[in-house]
Amino acid sequence: MSNQPWDLRKVLDELKEIPDQYHETDVEVDPEAELSGVFRYIGAGGTVERPTKEGPAMMFNKIKGFPGARVSIGTMASRRRVGQILHSDWKTLGRHLKEAVENPVKPVKVSKNEAPVQEVVHLATDADFDIRKLIPAPTNTPDDAGPYITMGLVLGSDPEKTMSDVTIHRMVLEDKDTIGMYIMPGGRHIGAFQKMFEAKNEPMPVTINIGLDPAIYIGATFEPPTTPLGYNELWCAGALRQEPVQTVDGVAVNEVGLARAEYVIEAEILPNTTMQEDINTNTGYAMPEFPGYNGAANPAVNVLKVKAVTHRKDRPIMQTTIGPSEEHVSMAGIPTEASILELTDKAIPGHVLNVYNPPAGGGKLMTIMQVKKFSVNDEGIQRQAAILALSAFKELKTVILVDEDVDIFDMNDVVWTLNTRFQGDQDVIVIPGMRNHPLDPSERPEYDPKSIRVRGMSSKTILDGTYPYDMKEVFKRAPFMKVEDWEKYLK
Structure with missing residues (x-):
């Protein structure tokens, strides 16, 4: 095993050594609906429209319109594979995560020259800046409201920087420097922090971290009461790896990003500002959601103004997922199992x-x-x-x-x-x-x-x-x- 810190590339290198768990292709694919349509047949699973099945994680090496970028999908679209990734018995992953929550390992901050994700920097003030040309975000279906970031880990803090948290939200690229983000009412700590900024009529700085070690994604989907306000789920990811997650100061906002991510989008959530989620398509749909149906477009999503995009220099990897796939089951279901076990073990x-x-x-x-x-x-x-x-x-x-x-x-x-x-x-x-x-x-x-x-x-x-x-x-x-x-x- 490599001695380098854990990140997506290290995980994929391990999967390559396990038969039938990883496949990559050099056939060009269109990120607009085709990529997800292809993976639906090969390995999406879950409640995706039939036919589908459990299959290997995939890497698409040639993305139409995005030379040099790659897209990874389905890394966690198999519970057995998640067990292999976390070096744990796949049948007792709930208990494994429960123990990680109870024994947190807090992140460490590294310098910019130790952060691969800041090897390339694009500032919103650049004349040719356009997030839609920098991020190969796919659409899941032809009805989607636009290109979606489905595995973007949003990291933010309260105004006084006494607490921070990470959560996953659906985020659509609306124009060259604007993202629409749906924050589900109640329970999400990022939403609670955003309300604090809104009360002060101030924008909230956040980073959107893409292309991560699956241990981070799985740890990030815990919710109260298992991880109450003030508990940052990055601590859980550190415990799963027995190695702290590395963070780095942003280049354009007062917030940290994940140093070993593939992409980081630095942005601000505007206070008291919303927009129509499907303003560019008017289809009435957002994207496929975990129950297996197309989610309705929200008439009033939060608005993020992008300040910078940073990424790795060597063929950065966009990580994405299909809403109702087996991958969502792994990210949402296993932490829920841990939460239930935590409560029942006590009661x-x-x-x-x-x-x-x-x-x-x-x-x-x-x-x-x-x-x-x-x-x-x-x-x-x-x-x-x-x-x-x-x-x-x-x-x-x-x-x-x-x-x-x-x-x-x-x-x-x-x-x-x-x-x-x-x-x-x-x-x-x-x-x-x-x-x-x-x-x-x-x-x-x-x-x-x-x-x-x-x-x-x-x-x-x-x-x-x-x-x-x-x-x-x-x-x-x-x-x-x-x-x-x-x-x-x-x-």
Whole structure:
């Protein structure tokens, strides 16, 4: 393994050594819809329109209109691959991330000559400056509002520089120095900081960091209560690598960027200013989002004015993803699993063995919980676990409970338990009128006028597929002989 600090290039070098996990092509591809359209067939997975499948991470070496730049997609579009990237068992990644949050390693600042991302500098004051010609940001579909930065890690601080944070937002390139950014209401710390600047009627300096070690992206998607205001998720990424993330002072704004990124966009969020997200297309759509549908264009996204773009000199890598792909599941789902485990381990220790947020819920809307009952007195503890999960993550909509003998990563096994250890009139628990995620198209008053008063409300559902402990003899699976050396028959 290379002794250089962790970054995207080091990860890709490792993947190249693992069969079937990486593929690159020199065939020219158009970043406008074609690139994502190609990867849809090869390896997007998730809830992307069929046909799709789990496949290798891809590098497109020849991007139409962007000589010298490359585009990477799908690095995390496989849970098994994420396990390889993080050098951890893919089935226990939730616990691995939980331990990282509990043992933070804070970033370190390096000098500009130690920051590869500042090898090339473009200032907005340059006569030919145009972010649309500098950043090979793809569109996912022909209906997109424009080229989108889908894996841009936004780093910002409060006005007094006492706290900083990183989050991922959808960002569309609107013109040569303007980006429209959707900050989802509530919960995001960048949004909280931005409101502080807005109260002072001052622009908020931020950096948008693109082309990163996947450990940074996965760590960055934690949300409260696991990482409360004041906890910078870069600390989690440092713990995952046992190596601090390197930052560097910006060249044009009073904020730091990630020194080993491929691109950094330095910008300011304008106070009390919004714009129509699809102002250039008027399609009514933004881009495909994680539930599997085209997201509606927002009439009033925040406006960022770009001050500079810096990048590596040697063929910089634009990193992108497809909204409803398996990659989103990895980035959003694994930290959610860690958050649920963190809460249940404290409240009901020993009972929740493992948690999985599957692609069917985009990593956010559904969780499968493997629960152990030790005696008849534990009956009901499984439903307590489900309520804890729903309280830990407000965007969670459906919880499926299974016993310890069920493989939570095999949907056939999960659905089997809902057919043989489940009765609809006994084992469905519905909690109406709760908050959820506004990108779920069913969460609107016209769909359910009884319990949904405003967009983004939902009924939460618990499906209890665990058997009653006092009937466990009835639910023993058919026993097969244990054969330790079975693999010899495949040689």
